Amino acid sequence: MKNSKTVLIAPLNWGLGHATRCIPIIRALLAENFTPVIGSDGISLQLLQKEFPDLETITLPDYQIEYAKKGKNFKLKMLKDSPKMLKAISEEKKIVKKLVKKRDFCGIISDNRPGVFSKKVPSVFITHQLNVLSGTTTWFSSKLHQLVIKKFDECWVPDVAEKPNLSGKLGHLKKHSLPLKYIGPLSRLESQKVPIVxxxxxxxxxxxxxxxxxxxxxxxxxxxxxxxxxxxxxxxxxxxxxxxxxxxxxxxxxxxxxxxxxxxxxxxxxxxxxxxxxxxxxxxxxxxxxxxxxxxxxxxxxxxxxxxxxxxxxxxxxxxxxxxxxxxxxFKGLSALNYKEDYKALFHLFQRK
Structure with a gap:
């Protein structure tokens, strides 16, 4: 099957946030006549299958992320689970390699899945965590994450570059050589004037x-x-x-x-x-x-x-x-940042001849 407008979009299954923030991107891909193929696992995949019943989906390996029962054991639990995660990432790489060989993808969008990327296809990483906070090991977890980001052609940060912004030090670095693009906050929801129920x-x-x-x-x-x-x-x-x-x-x-x-x-x-x-x-x-x-x-x-x-x-x-x-x-409550997304320009990366 040859179709040079097919994009693989793959959010991490960790809570529902990664999947839900991919919804506006999938909608925009459809509006620009791309054919999104969704890759994920667990509840994230189920959620996107319900939102887009007509789109093709691919089940990717489960990272098996579970939280500790006590907050203070969070880091220890993540460390204990890291072999399972690394195994899933390595499986994922193999799956994507096969897919890229078989299919004519024009682009890959990975929301925090390190294994979903290809040197042969323009690949994008979505993250708001350029700094990964992990207490005393923040410098180490951040460096590791930045090494992952470096492999990709572009890194899309769902925030604005200037102040005021939403992610603070998570999504803003003082010095870097990463291929960053600030794409504005991502939300599948719109504000409506309706009576309070x-x-x-x-x-x-x-x-x-x-x-x-x-x-x-x-x-x-x-x-x-x-x-x-x-x-x-x-x-x-x-x-x-x-x-x-x-x-x-x-x-x-x-x-x-x-x-x-x-x-x-x-x-x-x-x-x-x-x-x-x-x-x-x-x-x-x-x-x-x-x-x-x-x-x-x-x-x-x-x-x-x-x-x-x-x-x-x-x-x-x-x-x-x-x-x-x-x-x-x-408290004041949250109010929308004045940002107009330009998906046409963003997706230009996938229109290489």
Whole structure:
């Protein structure tokens, strides 16, 4: 099958953020008459198959990323799991090599999957983490990541280059020789002027067991909230399920259109401080409250940075109680950065003769 407008796009399956921020890029590829082929695994692949039922998908190896039950063991657990990850990356490289031989790809877009790249095809790496925060080993994890980025033709950073920006020191380096392009914040959601239906929207996401641990805590806490709550559990399953729990309307997952409507209809959002969530809520001009995933340095940094800027309050998972949501009124909330994306120019890389 020869088609010189076919692009392989492959997000990492680590929470849902990598997959959801690829949605606007897949939509833009379609609008520019490219044929996206989606490669991923697990819930990220399921989510994109639901969003784009007509597109071809390829199952890539599972990195088997799991979080530690205790935040302080996060780094140790990642270290213990690294052989599994390296094995998956090596498998992934073999799969991509075969695919490139067999198919006529004009481009490859990898969202944080180091093995999805080819010297024979223009390859792009999407990341907002030019610095990978890992506590005392930050310099080492950052250097490793920058070596991965160097292999690619371009690195697309979903943020703006100047201040104010969303990613701070994560997505901005003082000195570098990386092929960076700042492409503006990525979000599948649009702001709408609609009446408020819910007093609070809870959006859960991220790898286990931390997703379940926060869910259990919030089901306990939410009983004491005076108002109407929409609780999105972040479990992508075959069928959508809804049930009522006290003052909560509970749903296991929502696709983009429904999620967009629900976010717009909610006064406040309570969520993890993952970068994709920050981009989404910025696009929607939302007031929010963040609970970073324990031990995940990047989420802790983003939450602390936004609190310091007087935009969004935060609490640790252990210290959080529903009463703390009162603090939201003293913060400004997130507001959209003035940025117009130019996908036509961005995709020019894939139009090599």
């Amino acid at each position: 819910y007093d609070l929207m809870v959006i859960l996401s991220g790898p286990e067991p931390q997703r379940t641990m926060l869910e259990e805590k919030l089901f306990e806490e939410v009983k004491y909230f005076d108002g109407k709550v929409l609780f999105v559990r972040g479990k992508v399953e075959t069928n959508q399920e809804r049930f009522q729990f006290l003052n909560c309307e509970v749903v296991n997952f929502m696709q983009s259109e429904e999620l967009e409507k629900a976010c717009n209809e909610s006064a406040f959002v309570l969520a993890r401080s993952g970068y994709t969530t920050v981009m989404d809520l910025t696009k929607l001009n939302k007031k929010a409250f963040f609970i970073p995933t324990p031990g995940q340095f990047e989420q802790e940094y983003l939450a602390k940075r936004l609190q310091k800027q007087q935009l969004v309050p935060m609490a640790t998972q252990d210290a959080f109680s529903i009463a703390q949501l009162d603090r939201i009124k003293d």
